[in-house]
Amino acid sequence: MPVPGPAPAEVPARRAARRFAEVVCPPEVRADQRADRVLGQFGLMLGSLPPAARTALAAALVLLDQGARLYPPSRGRRFARLDDPVAAAYVRALLARQGTAASMVRRLKGFIAMCYYDLPEVQREIGYDPAPYIAAVSRRRLESYGPQIRAGEAAAFIPGTRPSVTGPSVAGPADGQEP
Amino acid sequence: MISGLSTQDDVAGDLSLECGAVIVGSGAGGATVAAELAEAGVDVIVLEEGGYHPTESFTAGTGRALRTLYRDGGGGLAIGRPSVLYAEGRCVGGSTVVNGGMAWRTPARVLQRWAEQEGLRAISEQDLDPYFTVIESRLSVGLQDPETIGRDSGLFRSGAEARGWNVIPNRRNQLHCAGTNNCSSGCPSGAKRSMLVTSVPRALAFGARLFADCRVDRITRSGPGVTGVSGHVVRPGGRKGPRLTVRARTVIVAGGAVQTPALLMRSGLRPASGRLGRGLSLHPNAVVTAFFDEDVTGWQGVHQAYQVREFLAEGLLLTATNLTPPMLAAILPAHGRELGELMAGYNHIVTAGPLVEDTGTGRVRNLPGLGPQVFYQLTDRDAARVVRGVELTAQALFTAGARRVLLPFDGAPVVRGPDELRRLLARPVPRRSLQLFSIHLMGTARMSEDPGRGVVGSFGEFHGVPGLFVTDASVFPGPIGINPMETVIALAMRNARRLIERRGRLGI
Numbered sequence: 001m002p003v004p005g006p007a008p009a010e011v012p013a014r015r016a017a018r019r020f021a022e023v024v025c026p027p028e029v030r031a032d033q034r035a036d037r038v039l040g041q042f043g044l045m046l047g048s049l050p051p052a053a054r055t056a057l058a059a060a061l062v063l064l065d066q067g068a069r070l071y072p073p074s075r076g077r078r079f080a081r082l083d084d085p086v087a088a089a090y091v092r093a094l095l096a097r098q099g100t101a102a103s104m105v106r107r108l109k110g111f112i113a114m115c116y117y118d119l120p121e122v123q124r125e126i127g128y129d130p131a132p133y134i135a136a137v138s139r140r141r142l143e144s145y146g147p148q149i150r151a152g153e154a155a156a157f158i159p160g161t162r163p164s165v166t167g168p169s170v171a172g173p174a175d176g177q178e179p
Numbered sequence: 180m181i182s183g184l185s186t187q188d189d190v191a192g193d194l195s196l197e198c199g200a201v202i203v204g205s206g207a208g209g210a211t212v213a214a215e216l217a218e219a220g221v222d223v224i225v226l227e228e229g230g231y232h233p234t235e236s237f238t239a240g241t242g243r244a245l246r247t248l249y250r251d252g253g254g255g256l257a258i259g260r261p262s263v264l265y266a267e268g269r270c271v272g273g274s275t276v277v278n279g280g281m282a283w284r285t286p287a288r289v290l291q292r293w294a295e296q297e298g299l300r301a302i303s304e305q306d307l308d309p310y311f312t313v314i315e316s317r318l319s320v321g322l323q324d325p326e327t328i329g330r331d332s333g334l335f336r337s338g339a340e341a342r343g344w345n346v347i348p349n350r351r352n353q354l355h356c357a358g359t360n361n362c363s364s365g366c367p368s369g370a371k372r373s374m375l376v377t378s379v380p381r382a383l384a385f386g387a388r389l390f391a392d393c394r395v396d397r398i399t400r401s402g403p404g405v406t407g408v409s410g411h412v413v414r415p416g417g418r419k420g421p422r423l424t425v426r427a428r429t430v431i432v433a434g435g436a437v438q439t440p441a442l443l444m445r446s447g448l449r450p451a452s453g454r455l456g457r458g459l460s461l462h463p464n465a466v467v468t469a470f471f472d473e474d475v476t477g478w479q480g481v482h483q484a485y486q487v488r489e490f491l492a493e494g495l496l497l498t499a500t501n502l503t504p505p506m507l508a509a510i511l512p513a514h515g516r517e518l519g520e521l522m523a524g525y526n527h528i529v530t531a532g533p534l535v536e537d538t539g540t541g542r543v544r545n546l547p548g549l550g551p552q553v554f555y556q557l558t559d560r561d562a563a564r565v566v567r568g569v570e571l572t573a574q575a576l577f578t579a580g581a582r583r584v585l586l587p588f589d590g591a592p593v594v595r596g597p598d599e600l601r602r603l604l605a606r607p608v609p610r611r612s613l614q615l616f617s618i619h620l621m622g623t624a625r626m627s628e629d630p631g632r633g634v635v636g637s638f639g640e641f642h643g644v645p646g647l648f649v650t651d652a653s654v655f656p657g658p659i660g661i662n663p664m665e666t667v668i669a670l671a672m673r674n675a676r677r678l679i680e681r682r683g684r685l686g687i
Binding site: 134144 | 218238239240241242245246249251252254255256262316317318319324326327354355356357358359360361367368370372376377378380381384385416417476478479503504505506507508509510511514515516518519522523525526546548549550552589590611612
């Protein structure tokens with residue numbers, strides 16, 4: 001799978017992935033090398049997918065790239081070589097379609113968008129900054145309920161809290177009884 | 180390092196182990212059985228394919244969580260029309276580490292149906308009550324502290340109640356939950372009483388051994404019975420490490436409704452019923468995205484604080500579930516500048532939706548070179564239920580003050596009010612356009628006392644293979660319509676009790 005990892009001279013699939021990210025992510029993806037980091041995240045994500053899904057998404061990228069040649073406004077160019085308006089129109093047309101190929105492109109779009117919005121600075125821009133919040137409410141929890149929490153945590157380790165009855169309807173014999 | 184716990188870092192060469200009972204999987208089923216057996220003095224080994232990730236390692240990073248805590252990056256796909264995205268945990272503690280922490284007893288009507296249809300023993304409400312009582316004490320099941328409930332949950336509740344619907348507070352396995360809203364990426368405060376912080380350390384404290392990063396490839400057999408399992412250590416990046424062999428007279432499989440049947444099939448087990456891998460239910464979910472004028476900041480405070488139970492008789496459960504920005508961006512029907520504009524309103528969004536008690540079924544198959552693959556066919560009836568659940572959810576959100584909603588149907592326009600919603604849904608919604616996902620997979624190694632109908636018996640014993648047991652959601656004979664974790668744990672505890680009573684006969 002050629003997408004993950006840095007590539008000084010970008011291979012076609014990576015070029016297509018970059019172009020796709022530039023189209024499906026908000027315009028700010030072109031700032032501060034965000035596209036590179038999105039592709040880095042995307043590569044990691046692909047690496048965690050099952051082989052079938054990885055293959056399917058890789059195939060979707062190739063189809064996306066080469067399929068653009070059949071899109072009349074592209075005048076025979078691959079997706080990676082389209083200018084912005086044509087690339088955007090091509091992706092819009094693909095996403096509006098039904099069928100397996102369109103479904104794969106939608107999934108690809110979902111993965112890329114997910115990677116973009118996993119960038120911390122992008123999250124801060126939309127008002128999502130969970131780390132300080134998590135620290136504050138975790139602290140509040142301990143201050144408010146410390147003794148109860150310690151008692152509850154200990155309860156998970158108390159021996160012998162298994163139910164003492166299984167009831168007569170747990171039919172069938174135990175050891176020493178007839179089967 | 181915790182006593183009794185080993186990871187791939189601790190294994191340099193091939194491993195050959197011996198024990199009384201080997202358990203495959205450390206989630207709700209596996210960890211529970213492990214703790215019970217270890218406490219009773221059984222020599223237990225637990226093998227977990229995923230890694231060990233302690234509470235201190237959990238952050239709000241969605242991508243990192245998907246890669247480290249979930250199988251296949253959370254990107255499972257049940258192929259069908261429509262396909263259904265699904266996610267399963269793969270880490271020490273299993274899916275309990277990444278679920279929402281909802282803890283509900285099995286509905287009595289479901290238990291009654293199972294008993295009647297499958298002849299199951301000891302599965303009435305009264306039979307399971309003692310187990311539920313212990314579980315709820317040990318896992319601190321209860322209601323949220325009020326200060327931790329998010330505004331998104333409050334809005335959804337207000338909309339539902341204004342429509343006169345039955346809304347109940349959710350019961351969760353949490354010990355004074357802080358409301359970090361980080362359930363699906365691992366609870367960073369440890370308040371969620373997942374198996375990672377309860378039954379796994381309990382099992383270890385009673386002498387069990389747990390090997391993380393160990394994948395079981397096969398159950399080994401001799402004659403009609405089992406002799407253990409074989410597999411390999413999983414190195415970083417999924418590379419295959421040293422070989423692993425565990426000899427045991429009892430094998431307990433608890434890998435979940437996809438991996439359990441896949442392992443059993445890989446091991447050449449073919450129950451007479453032909454039901455192994457079949458009968459998959461998955462409680463399809465859909466997400467309605469609503470935009471409010473007010474600042475909701477739904478990521479502050481626990482999600483799913485309430486459930487709308489008004490439509491349970493129709494097989495519908497409604498709830499508000501906040502999605503992190505990456506998860507939301509992945510499903511929004513927009514891209515480019517439009518996606519940016521929608522996401523800019525992230526703090527004004529409430530996401531909610533239905534969970535459907537499905538009537539359709541699917542199948543798990545091992546495909547050569549690809550491994551387990553899930554196939555699922557949504558029925559027309561269930562598709563209609565999804566649409567109905569989406570409509571009800573949108574109605575509640577509009578009643579709560581939403582200005583516009585996005586529906587989980589491919590190509591659906593933005594809906595700006597109840598009238599538009601009614602007009603839109605007056606036309607049929609194509610089944611294949613539904614955007615569905617699932618986190619509740621069940622039923623691929625179903626319980627039945629009749630070997631001609633099921634894969635395992637009342638207590639998880641595999642029909643016709645002495646010493647082999649299954650105890651996870653795959654044994655459910657059908658969907659249960661609510662969150663399944665507590666049912667899995669109760670059945671595991673009950674099955675463990677049965678094993679302990681028969682330990683002499685089993686040789687453990």
